[in-house]
Amino acid sequence: MSDWAEHTHADGKKYYHNRRTKQSVWDKPEELRLFEQQQHYQQQQQHAAQASATSSSSSTVLPPHWKEYLHAETGRKYYHNTITNETSWELPSTNAAPSSSSSAPSSAAAAPAATKETSSSSSSSSVSTSSPTLTSSQSQLQSQSTSSQTQSTSSPTSLSTSNNNSNNNNESSKPSGDPIKMFKDMLQQADVASNWSFEKAHKLVANDERYHLLKTMSERKQAFQEYLGDRKVFEYEEKRRKEKRCRDELVRMLRESPEVSPSMTWLRAQLYFDGDSKWEAVDSEREREDLFRTYVMDIQKREKDDRDNLRRDTMRNLRAKLETNDLINLKTLWSKFKEHYENDPLYQQMDKYDVLCVFESYIRDLEKKEEDTQRKERERLRREARKHRDLFRDFMLEQYMAGELQPTTHWQQFYKRFGTHPTFENLASQTTGSSPLELFMDFREEMTIRFERDFDRLRDMIKDLNFQFIPKQTTLEELKQALSKHERFSILSQSSIPPFLEYLEDREKRRAKDVEKRKKDAIGNFKVLLQETRSIGKHSTWSEVRPTLTSRPEFEELEDESERERIFKEFIEFLSNEESDEEGIIKSDDESKSRREFSKLAKRSSLSAENIDDQRSKKKRRE
Structure with missing residues (x-):
């Protein structure tokens, strides 16, 4: 594949660019022209291979000594007789006799079979698609074929016999291959x-016996054109190899030159290497410059890599x-840090910025x-605290299931009872x-929600x-036995029954x-x-x-x-004692005490008499 490629400029004009050397030219390079050829x-x-395959497939229908060819310029098929050198554009009939006055082109055996010649072989005769022109050698061959054709008309038997003998002699003298x-x-x-x-090649090889292996001039020219194509490819590849070698x-x-350094300029390189055979072997000045600059860039890159590697090594040593x-x-x-390492040889040879980075x-x-x-220590403490929290929750749940802990239990009660337990102490130490x-x-709130349900x-x-609850008589087992008779007993939490029994006891106490x-x-x-x-006196009954x-x-x-009557008697006694005080009679201490108590109760009752209506309304609401 060629390094040159065709491109179109913005103004529509075509130019050519070399991918390897980065060179651009307006004219088509010779290398690209050879590649296209x-x-x-x-x-x-x-x-030609397709045409030969077609000719071989249809050779059975052609008359003897006739061959099919493909025109190199037009791609049109034509037919040639190897004995009479007759050429025809039409397919000859199997009964047709060879004739020199055929209407087909007379020289198409040589001209159509030849490929298009290059500018260097301009002395070769050109070929016309309608009426090809004969060369001098072909004219001689045609005149010889005409005379032989005349002789064959008079004595066809002797002609065929002589032809067969000559063919056998030629075939026996041909080299194999x-x-x-x-x-x-x-x-x-x-x-x-x-x-x-x-013509130039003909003069050089005409006396070689291999030249006469191909009988007709058209076959020789066709083989010569094939050789030229192969030779061009060979020369092109050889030229590329030579350029690469150079x-x-x-x-x-x-x-290998000690003078070449990253600081060397192109102008200095031209002056230094001028006249050197290896330098002059590369013809293109632009290509020499590209090779030089590429090599200098490679040197700069290698030196930069060496400096970077050295810098990384020193930084790695300081880190160690x-x-x-x-x-x-x-x-x-x-x-x-600077005070500690300021006298260190490694510190002194390094750049201060690199030391700071390290x-x-x-x-x-x-x-x-x-x-x-x-982070690992915090994670360990969190895991340990989580483990103690889980153990403490399990502990409270065990106490709840055992009836030792209720939703109504207060923190003071829980702490007083379980504050010295190892599970409690382990969690408190976190x-x-x-x-x-x-x-x-949190646990009591969960238990309260469950208990309320x-x-x-x-x-x-x-x-x-x-069920009738009797205070101080109804036990927990009696309550469970009574509740077990209900159909909803299975969905109850057994831990909720003891608190409910306490609730019943508290309710009865509040009622009392x-x-x-x-x-x-x-x-x-x-x-x-x-x-x-006012109608009640001390003598009233x-x-x-x-x-x-x-x-x-x-x-x-x-x-x-009976309570009414007892209070009435106390009131009558109070009236009697009060009247005695007015008369100046001194009573005993017990009588004085009972009078004071009745008076105190009466006074307190008088203060609460204002709220009698409120108490009555509360009583009605309770009923």
């Missing part, structure tokens, strides 16, 4: 160049020295190692993660079962307190009622006073009749 010759060879190949070998041994004409020799000379020095740590300052890189690596160590108090509050179910189940409080309020209100009733009090709400609040 080689390509054209190869295409012609392919067409391909005639065309031997003809080309003859031209090659004669060193026939690609720009020779057929370029390699020039580069080798530059490599820092790693073995225990005085250089994460907290070492740049000023301290120092900063080493400190960053130490920081990364320290961060990795701290510096990361949640504390025992936070986990306890079960609490509603338990309350509905007790209502459905008509409420009843006691209401009774005290009713007693106080009843005493206030007795004081406000309960049977007389009761009908007057039955319509009052204070009377109805105190439902116990």
Whole structure:
């Protein structure tokens, strides 16, 4: 493949560029022209091979001594008789007799078979597609064939006999092998160049016996043209090899020359190498310059690579020295580092920027190692804290399932009971993660949510079962046994039943307190009622006073009749003692104490009398 390629400029004009030497020219280079001729010759060879294949496939229908050829310029088929040298554009008939007065072109045996000649063989005769012109040698051959044809008309038997004998003698004297190949070998041994004409070559090899292996002039010219194509390819390849060899020799000379350095200019190189055979062997000045500059760039690149490698080695050695020095740590300052290494030979030969880069890189690596160590330690502590948290949650769950921990349990109770447990102490000693108090509050909140859900179910189940809770008598087992009869018992959490039993006990206690409080309020209100009733005297009896009090709400609040009567008697006694004080009679200490107590209760009841209506409304709401 050629290094030259055709391109089109912006103004539409074509130019040619060499990919290897980066040279651009307007005129088509000779190297590209030879390459195109080689390509054209190869295409012609392919067409000739196709034509020969077609001729061999149709040779059975051709008359004797007739052969089929393909015109090199027009690509049109023509037919030639090797005996009479008759040429025809039309396919000859099998019964047609050879005639010299044929209407077909007379010299088409030589001219159409020949390929297109180069400018160097301009002395060769040109070929016309309609009426080819005969050369002088062909004219002699045609006159000889005409006379022989006349003789054959008079005595055809003797002609055929003589022809057969001459053919047999010629075949026995022919050298063995391909005639065309031997003809080309003859031209090659004669060193026939690609720009020779057929006439020039003919003068040189006409006396060689291999020249007469090809009988007709057209066959010789066709073989000669094939040889020229092969010779052009050979010369082109040889020229390329020679140019490459010259370029390699020039580069080798530059490599071996001690004067060539990266600072050497092109002008100085021209003056220094002028007259050198290796320098002059490369014809193109531009190509010599490109080779020189490329070699100088390679030297510069190698020197730069050497400097970079040396710089990296010194930096690597300084880094190794820092790693073995225990005085250089994460907290070492740049000023301290310079003071420590200012007399070191390696430090002195290095560039200060490179030293700084090594120092900063080493400190960053130490920081990364320290961060990795701290991160691993934090991760270890987190894993350990997570493990203790999980153990503490499992511990609280075990206590909850065992009934030792309830949703109503307070932190003070839990800490007082389990504060010395190893699980609690291990979690409390951790510096990361949640504390025992936070986990306890989260756990109690979860248990409260679960208990509230079960609490509603338990309350509905007790209502459905008509279960009667008796304080201080109903046990946990009795409650479970009663609840097990309900169909929703299976979905309950067993840990929710003990807190529910505590809830029932607390509810009964609250009810008892409420009843006691209401009774005290009713007693106080009843005493206030007795004081406000003016018709009651110290000689009044309960049977007389009761009908007057039955319509009052204070009377109805105190439902116990015996309690009403007892309070009435105390009130009568209070009135008697009060009247005695007015008369100046001194009573005993017990009587004085009972009077003070009744007066105090009456006074407190009078203060709460204002809220009687509110208490009644609360009672109605509770009912």
